Amino acid sequence: MGGRRLSRELALKVLFQIDLVNTNMEEALKYNFESNELSEEVKEFTIILVRGVISNLAEIDKEIKSYTNNWSLERITNIDRNILRIAIYEILYINNIPKSVSINEAVELAKKYSTKSSFSFVNGVLGKINKIDKILKKID
Numbered sequence: 001m002g003g004r005r006l007s008r009e010l011a012l013k014v015l016f017q018i019d020l021v022n023t024n025m026e027e028a029l030k031y032n033f034e035s036n037e038l039s040e041e042v043k044e045f046t047i048i049l050v051r052g053v054i055s056n057l058a059e060i061d062k063e064i065k066s067y068t069n070n071w072s073l074e075r076i077t078n079i080d081r082n083i084l085r086i087a088i089y090e091i092l093y094i095n096n097i098p099k100s101v102s103i104n105e106a107v108e109l110a111k112k113y114s115t116k117s118s119f120s121f122v123n124g125v126l127g128k129i130n131k132i133d134k135i136l137k138k139i140d
Contacts, residue, residue: 012083
């Protein structure tokens, strides 16, 4: 498994833990790092993702709400919500990762950790964001 994919999985676990039991970010990171033998690169990218999502949570959640018609954030499963948060963080704030990679990685996380229909939901939401972004770039 690639380092960044492992980082995304760890970030998902940490964000899930924070979201579910309202635990401290540093404690959740420490627990997940101690439970696994990880390279410094994996730890570093995991921290970037988790801190980035937490720091920009209001903006990220606003994006999710705007692309999930008639779905409140609370109605989206914890796993799917946090998969979307990671991917949207990457799309909005990390310029050196192609959007298609962020979307594909999110879909793979949904296939592995969520329900049978989740990957199509995640793909649909992220696809809308990507489509709008392409339209806006053509206008510029």
